[in-house]
Amino acid sequence: MILEEPFIIHKLGNATERENWVRELLEKVGLPEDSIDRYPHEFSGGQRQRIGIARAIAVKPKLLICDESVSALDVSVQAQILNLLLDLQAEMNLAIIFISHDLSVVRHVSDNVAVMKAGKVVEYGTSDEVYKTPKHEYTKTLLAAIPITHPKYRSRPVS
Incomplete structure (x- = not known):
């Protein structure tokens, strides 16, 4: 086998x-x-x-x-x-x-997340940091594109 x-x-x-x-x-x-x-x-x-x-x-x-x-x-x-x-x-x-x-x-x-764009890391931090307070515009765009199916979570603070 x-x-x-x-x-x-x-x-x-x-x-x-x-x-x-x-x-x-x-x-x-x-x-x-x-x-x-x-x-x-x-x-x-x-x-x-x-x-x-x-x-x-x-x-x-x-x-x-x-x-x-x-x-x-x-x-x-x-x-x-x-x-x-x-x-x-x-x-x-x-x-x-x-x-x-x-x-x-x-x-x-x-636990930690690195966001990459065009083969380069544009943001790195703990999962909570990156998801709750993203710093890079690309990260914000990616997070805004995540489908949210539960109404409770539809008004999240990602701009």
């Missing part, structure tokens, strides 16, 4: 150990053990994302870079994957760089 590759590449463990580690990874990302014997086309988008996350954490990195990791998923699956990432972050003491165009998702998962 593809989850064994990181162990093989890094020359970790024997076949039995690697199989046990793969089973642990599957459990850690919320996939059933029988996933070991399935082919990629037999997985849903959310399950494939979980497999990608399992591969990324297999060798216990200190940093995980997630680039548009939930953009192609429906909202309920997005929430599951985001919660999984946050759980893994806490459990493994992971630093995560989360890259996304979805600012509501970024706000949910980020």
